Each structure stands twice: as structure tokens, then as C-alpha cells.
Amino acid sequence: MAPGCATSPLQRGEVSRAAIAQSPAQLFGPLFVEVQMRRLFADGKTFVDAVPRRDPRAILADYRVAARRTDAELRAFVQANFDLPAEQAPVADQPSRPSRPLLPHIRALWDDLARPPVEPEPGGSALAFDGAHVVPGGRFREIYYWDSYFTMLGLREDGRRDLIEGMVDGFVALVERHGHVPNGARSYYLSRSQPPFLYAMMDLSDMRDPAVLGRRLDALIAEHDYWMRGGRVVTMADGALLNRYWDDLDTPRDESFREDVETARASGRPAATVYRHLRAAAESGWDFSSRWLADGRTLATIDTTDLVPADLNSLLYGMERAIAARCRVLVRPCAASFERRADARRQAVERWLWDDAEGRYGDYDRDAGRIRPGLSAVTAYPLFTRLASPQRAARVAATIDAKLIAPGGLRTTRIDTGQQWDAPNGWAPLQWIAADGLLAYGHDGPARRIAARWVATVQRGYQSSGKLVEKYDVETVRPGGGGEYPLQDGFGWTNGVTRAMMARWGIGD
Structure with a gap:
């Protein structure tokens, strides 16, 4: 932590650990395992989002009375003791026709996806969230970290400052309570974060109150400290410090418990090692992708923590530069320290x-001592955070233009593995990262091509289904597929990026 910046309990690390809720796996132990392993619900997220109707200890005591229950009996027990969230029908099962053009539809969706501040219910997995906010939609009932930046791009265009400020303040409060922004506002996400976009969210805010800005700077410094501790830090051969994705736990994810157990069993590797890699990939947001697969194809070979990722280190560079700038504005003696950190990181990334x-x-x-084979959209991140030199940005622009721009937008990778963060899928956040980064370095042509093709893909999908979905097949220009769960609609970051692209490039209806 930078000298002279420790001006609050938050920055001194005095986070109230009493505020950290137990996850469903911790609370319900053998009941949780049985429900998840027997696939009592089609979606593993259903049970972990349920709220117990009485003291978890009493529920567990009653559960232990019976030595064995059939699936029907176990389901009846769960339904009698928990309030379960509604299970989401797949997008394909919900056909509808658009009743209005895309732009007014997106504007109307903000209120549909907006939620008031969250006050957790006893025994439930929801974390407190202090501000009004927007959720992604579908099975994603709570706010998520990196999703929110891309959602906020659209909120800004539509003048929804109320939601932008509510979301920023809510994330700041999460840092104050837990020491970092978790993956999402659930207890089972507390052991990891997601790509750190909080500094970029703050740049979308109009807040000028020095007291509020000081609190936000404290949160950024605390978040930086979180990333610079423990397993997330990697020392390179020349002594440079870079970062990797990590998770503080090496157990199956609560929300994908059975899937993780089955992946570990198929791997022939120590289960705890596989679980850590799976969790770290979830922290990256790219869950899952050939990026993280040692053989480039098979989930059982996942090795996320063995890699030093370009996206994370580009974002941390952006965070360090943003902290330095905010230190100068608030006349705190921490600007020079964070400028040095940013410069050192830029040099390490470039090397x-x-x-x-x-x-x-x-x-x-x-392990291999080289950059992992396989071009992906991650190459655009150093342009998005303005880390790349103009010469290297020009080479990246040529690479993207020649190899990553598909008929429907930016490719995620060029490999089709069946994982959702691979071909043929394209994702809204990556479209924005690439188009914004290219435009910043003067490469207007490929930036506009990405934006125009993406908006056209979203519009085509909307005209055929009346929906905006989580991901799209950019090769055949239709809704995407693959992954651990059915295609979700809503959808926060698709709405936000599409709206922002329509405004910036003057495209679409």
C-alpha cells in the first residue's frame, strides 16, 4: 500500500470479517452435497440461491433423522424447508415477437432488470448490496462484478445516473465489508473476485463530492491490495510482479458442485488442484475457454493458475493509473507510488x-516458459487500458482485422471446443474492449466493423425472438450456445454494450 494513503480503517485492512456470510455448502454440509450430487434441480444454482424457512441447524437436524430418502422425498423435504427461486426456462422455450424497435426496448429493460438495495435474509446466500442496481437477467438474479461495467455503458447513454451511482456505491460497500468486490453478490462467490473494472465504473460517474471521492479511492486502494496478496501474485524470472486469476478455495464451486466433481474425476489429477483451476477460471469471467486448457480442448486439463493473463494485468495497470490520478486530484501523497507500479507493470506486460x-x-x-498458443480476444485488452505502444497497437489491430472479426462481430477464440468462451461465440464485453481500444489508437476501420456487425447481430436476434441474450454465435449470426447452463436472456451487458455502440458509432435503429 502506498505511503501516506492509509487514512481509513478500510485501508488499514480492518475489514469486518463477521459480515462474511457462510456459503450454502458450509451451512448445509451433507444436505447440500446430496441435493447437488443427485441433481435434484436441473440448475445447480437453484438450491444455492434458496432461502431457508427456519434455522439451518434445525433443518440439518431433521435431515439427519432419515438415513435415506428417494429423490421425490428429498425434493419434498427441500421444498418444505426452503423458498426456492423460480427455475428459468431456456430462451428457445420462450418465443415472442418484438413489439417495439430495439432502442426503446433496451431503455425499457433497465427498469425490468433494476433491483432495489438488497438486505440479506437469514441463512440465505445473498449478500447485502447498498444501492439500486441492475442484474444481468435469467438465472443471474444478483449483481455481478465485471458485467456491471458494460451494463453501465448503456445506462450512461440513457441518462440513468441513479443506477450508475447506486452500483458504484454498492460495490464500494462490498469492498469495505469484504476486502474486495466478489464475483457476484452471493456468499458462495466470496472466495474470488472477477476482472477488476471498479476503477472504470467510477469513471462513468458524475460524482464530485470530495468525501465520496475519498471513500471511493480508499476502496480502489483496498482492492489493489487484495490483488497484490497471496496466490494472485506471480514473480517472473526477472523479478517483475504480475498477477494471475485465483480462488482462495480448492473445493467444488457451490453453484456447479456436481459438474466440478465430475470434471475432477475425469481428469486423473488431484481433485483439489482441478477445483482451484476451475474456480480461478470462474474469476476470469471466461468460464470456460481453451485459454485455460493445457491440451487446448479438454476441460479436465484445465490449468488456469499456471498462466499469467494479459487481460487481468492490463486491467491492474489501468487501476494503478486511475489510483494515481485520483491521488493527485485529492492531493494525497500516493500518486507517485502508483505511477511507479503502473510503469513497472507496463514494462512487464510488454516483455x-x-x-x-x-x-x-x-x-x-x-510451465512451458512461453505464451500459450491460440489467438483470442484478450489481445485487445492492452489497447483498452492504453498500455500498448502505438507500434504494437497497430500490429494488434492488423491481427484482429485479419483473424478475429467474424460476420457477426469479434470472435472470442478461433477454436471450437464446445466451451462457451470459444468459437463460435462472441460476447458483448469483448466487443466493447476491442472496439474501444482500437478506436483509442486511431484504428477506426476495424473498430467500426466490430461495432456494426455486433449491433446487426443483436438486432437480427431481437427481430426473430424479441430478446437480447447473453452471447451470440458470430459465425452464423444467431444466439450462442455451449457452456454449463442454457442460454440466458435479459441481458445486462448485451443491452449496455449494444446501446453504447449505437450511440458512439451512430448505427442501428
């Missing part, structure tokens, strides 16, 4: 995460 032969940024494989 370790640049592939000169292929003209791209990528993820450094520490």
Missing part, C-alpha cells in the same frame, strides 16, 4: 505477454 511473431498479446504459460 512477458507479447508474442512478436504473431503480433498479439496472450497468456504466459509458466
